[in-house]
Amino acid sequence: MDSPYSHELRIAIRAVQSAAKISQSVLSSDDKGTVEKDDLSPVTIADFAIQALLTATVHSVFPDDNFVGEESAADLRDNPLLLSRVWELLLPLRDDEAKSLCKLPRSPEEMCAMIDECGFGEPGGPESGRVWVFDPIDGTATFVRREAYAINLALLEGGRQVLSVVGCPTLPAHAKGPIDNKTTGLGSIVFAVKGHGTYVRPLLETAREPALQKLEPHAASVSVADLRAVSCYHMLDSGVDGAHDAIMARLGIATRGCDLLAWVLRWVALGLGLANMTVWVYKKRERTGKIWDHAGAMLLFEEVGGKITDIDGKAIDLTVGRKLAANHGFVAAPRNIHHLVLKAVHDVLHEQGKANLLA
Template identity: 30%
Template sequence: MIPAMDLRLLHSSPCFSAVRFPSPTPLCRRLFIVRSSLPFPNEKAKYHKELEAAAEVVVRACRLCVDVQRSLFSDEGRIIEKNDQTPVTVADFGVQALVSLELSKLFPSIPLVAEEDSGFLRSNNLVDPVVSAISDKTSFDEESLSHADVLEAIDRGGKNYFGFGTKPATYWILDPIDGTRGFVKGSQALYVVGLSLVVEGEIMLGVMGCPNWVVDTSYKSTTDVQGYKNSSPGLGIIMVAHVGCGTWTKRLKDILDSSTKISSDWTRCLVDGCCLVPKARFCIPESQTWESLPLSILYEARTDDDDIGDKEIRLLPTCCGSLCKYLMVASGRASVFILRARSQTVIKAWDHAVGVICVHEAGGKVTATLHL
C-alpha cells in the first residue's frame, strides 16, 4: 500500500493500482460567481476553508481550459512540446498561474508543488496569451496583473520544489492539466485539473475538475465509455474529497450557472463493489498494453460487452492521463486502474496525489506492488 506519504515524490514501483476496500465567502469576479458549498458540515472537515478555496479555483481553472480549448487550433504557437516529448499549452501554464495566484493570496504560508515552470513559457513567447487567458478568471485587478506577476506565480509552483530548503509541513500539489495529449486533440477528450493538500505527509483533501465528463450515472459498460466520443462536451463534473468525509461530485455546468441554486445537489461517490474479476471493469494507461501486465498471464482482455469468461477481463478504452482513471475508479465507473512503471521510472506526485485521496475516500485503496 502507498501511504499518504511524503508526496514530494511518489517513488516508482512496477505496479500501481486502485482497487476496492471497504467557508470563506466566495470571491466575486467580473464574469461569474462560483457557488460552492461543501456536501458535509464544516465542523466535520478540519480543512474546510482550504477545500472550499481549492474547489472554487479548480472550477475557474476548468473554465479557463474550456475557453483556451475553443481557440486552440485557431492560434499559432499554443501547443508546444517539452523535452520529454509531452505537449504543453497555454492552458497548462494558465491554470498553474491562476491557482498559484489565488492560493498564495488566501494561504500565503502554504507553498505549491506543480508541474510547469516559466522557462518554456519565456522561450516560446507564450506570456501574453497566458496573461490574457487568466485575466478574467482571477480575483486580481486585470490592469495590475503584470507579466512578472504571472511568471512569478508559475515559478512559485515550478518543478524545483526541493528548493524549499526545509521540507514544508503543509503544501499544495497541482497538476494543471492531466491528459494534455487528449486536451490538444479536441473538445470531446477527457482531461483533469487536479489539486490536493498534503499536511505532515498525509493527503488531507483533493479536488478534480473534468470539464468534458459526461454526466450519466448509468455509464459503466465498454460501449458507454466509447460513447464519450459522440457525446456533447462541456457538461463536466467537479469531484471533492476530504479525509474522513467521503468523496463527492457535482455538475460543473450547475456550479457555473449563477442563476441556479446548488446547495444540495452533491452526489456521494462509492467505488465499484464488484468482487469477481470477470465482472470487474479494468482501465490501464494508453501507453501500455494488457499483455505487458502480470495479470495477462492469468486473464485475457476483452473490449466488447459480450459475456466475459472466467479467464477474461473487461478492459475499458478510457483516454488521457492517470487522474482520469482515478476519477473513473472513485466514481464507480471503473473497478480497477493498473499502472505498471519501470523500476527506474520517477512517478510524479502531481499525477497521483489527488487521485489517491478521491479513491480512498470513496471506499477504495491505492497500492504499490513490486514485481521482479
Template identity: 30%
Template sequence: MDLLHSAIRFPTSRFIHPHHPSTPFRNLSRCFSFTARSSLPFPEQKAKYHKELRAAVNVVERACRLCVDVKKSLFSSDGRILEKNDQTPVTVADFGVQALVSLELSKLFPSIPLVAEEDSAFLCSSNLVNSVVNAVIDKACFQDKQLTQVDVLEAIDRGGKDAFSFGPEPATYWVLDPIDGTRGFVKGSEALYVVGLSLVVEGEIVLGVMGCPNWQEDYFNKSTTELGCENVLSGSGIIMVAHVGCGTWRKRLSDMLNSTTKMPNSWTRCFVDGCCLVHEARFCISDSQTWESLPLSDLYDATTNADSIEDKQILLLPTCCGSLCKYLMVVASGRASVYIERERAQKIIKAWDHAVGMICVREAGGKVTDWRGRQLDLAADQAERRIIFPFGGILVTNGSLHNKILELITSSSSVV
C-alpha cells in the same frame, strides 16, 4: 448565516448499500444523493481543512472555465500548443491554470508552498506569454491590483522545481496538475482531461479536488464501445471533492461553466463498485501501456467487447488520456473496478499524476498501493516532493479486489 450551516436534504429514495449484490454497479453513484445548499457537501465541523477545501473547489472551478475558454481558440493561428523536451504537449491552459491556482492559493494561504508541473522558462521561450497572462487576468479574483506579466510568471514559478527545498521531514504543501491529460485536451474532439489539486499535511493527503469539464453525466450509461475518449462529447462536466474522513462527492459543472447565475450546489456521494471477482471486474490501464505488458496478462486475456467475454478473459475499458482520468473513472461512477499501471525505467512517476486521485479513491472506499501493497510515499523525493517511487507500479482498486490482484501480480512470472 454561513451556507455550511444550512440544511441538508436527505434522499427519499430507498437506502441501498453499495456492496449489496442486488445493486447494479453502474448505478452505485445514484444510491446516495444529497442536495446540500452550501459550497461543500458536508458541515464544516466535520472537515478540519474546510477553508482550504472551499478555496480549492473555488479555484478549480475557475480553472475549468479557463480551460474551456482556451479550448475554443486552441487551434488558432497564434500557435497555442507547444511540445516540451519529453515530447509531451503543453498549452496556454496548462500555464494559465498553474498561474491562476498559484495566485489564488498564495493570497489565501501564503505559508503553504505549491508543487506543480510547469515553469516559466519554457513559456518565456515561446510566443504564448501574452495569451497566458490574458487568460489568467480574465479569471483571477484580484480587485485591489492589476496583474502584470511579472505577476503571472512569478506565480507559475512558485510551483516550479526550483521554488524551494523541503528537506527530509514531511511538510504541508499543495500538489497541482494543471491539466492531466493534455494529449486529450489538444485533440480536436472533446476528450477527457482533469484539473487536479490536493493538499498534503505531514505526508498524508488530506483533501483533493478534481475538475473534468468534458465528463458527461450519463457517461456510465454508455456501452463500452461508446466509451473511447474520441467519442466523449462536451457534456455537463463534474467536479469531485474528497476530504479525509468525509467521503468523496461530485457535482455538475455545467451551471458554473454555461451560466452567469450559479444554481444551488447538488452533491452526490461517490462509492467504488462492489465487484469481488477478478474475472468480473472492469479494468483500465495507462494509454501508453498494453495489457500484454502487465502481469495479469499471464492469466487473463483482455477484451473491450462487454457483450462477449469468454472464459479467462477480462473486460478492458478503452483508455483515456491522463492518470487522473482513470482515478476519476474508478470513483465517479463505479465504472471501473481496477486501474493498474506499470513502472517503467524510462518514465518518471510524478506525484501530481496521482495525489488527488489517491484521496478520492480512498474516501470512496477504494485502495491505492504499489505492487507490493505498500502505501505510495509522497515524501520519498525528500528535496522536492515531485517524484514517487512505487515498487513495480501502481494498483488502484475498489478495495474488495486489492489483495487478490496483488497475489496474482506477485505470482506472475513477468514481475521482476
C-alpha cells in the same frame, strides 16, 4: 459538506471552476500554443495560465503553504509571444475575480513567479507541513485533440493526502461507464476529504442537476468476479507489452472497460465507480510516476473503499520528490481483494519472464 477543510475546499472548488473556464476557452482553438518539453510531453498556454491562477489564488489565502506543480515559466521567459498569449488568457477573469474568490497575478512577471512557485517546488518529507500539488491539465495530449482531460488540485499534510479536488470539464457528473477519452458532457467536479468520503457535483450549478452527491463505498466488499478495469490501451508505450491484458485475463475480466489517457481521470473513474481496478507496470524499473498525476486523485478511490500500492505491494510514497521514485507502477483494487489482484500481477510477470521488474 462539513469537515476540517471546508474553507480550503471552498477556495479550491472556485479556483477549479475558473481554471475550467480558461481550459474551455483554449479547447476550441486550433492553435493551443503547444510547446514540447524536455521529456517530449506537450504543454499548452492553458497549462501555464491555469497553474498561475491556482497558485495565486491558494497562495493569497494560505501564504505559508508550499506548492508543487508540473510546469515552470522558462519557456514563457524565452518566448515573449507565448508569454503574451498566456497573460491574455487570464485577463477575461478580471471582471469576476472577487465573485469567484480567485486571485489573479497582477503582471506577467508575477504570473511567471507564481508558475515557478510550483515548478521548482518539492513535496518534502513527513515534516514538510502543508503542500498543495497542481496539475493544470492532466491529459494534455488528449486536450490538444479536444478530448478528455482533468484539472488536479491536491493538499498534502506531512506527505499524506487530505484533500482532493478534480475538475473534469468533459465528464458529466452522472456519467455511466464505461467511458473513454471521447466521452463528453457538461462537466463535473469530483472531490474528497480524508475520512469524509468522495463527492461529485456539476462543474457549474444548473437547475437540472443535483448540487452534490456523496458516493457510497462501492469498493468495500466485492469479489474478483465484480472487477471492472480502467486503463490506457492505445496511447502509451511506457507499459509492459502484453502484461496488462494477461493480468486481466488471469482475473477473469472479460471487457477492457474504461479507456483513458490521463491518470487523474483514471482515479476519477475509480472514485465514481465506473471501474474498480487498475494495474500499470512500467517497462523499466527506473520509470516512475509523477506526483501531480496521482497526489490527491488517489484519495477519490481510497475514500470509497479502494486500496492503492505499487506492484511490489508498497504504499505510494508522496514525500520523496517530484517523481514517485520509491515506487514502481500501480495496483489499485477493492481493499478486500487487493491482495488477489497483486498476486495476479506477480504470477503473470513471473510467467512472462519479467520478474526483474519486481523488487
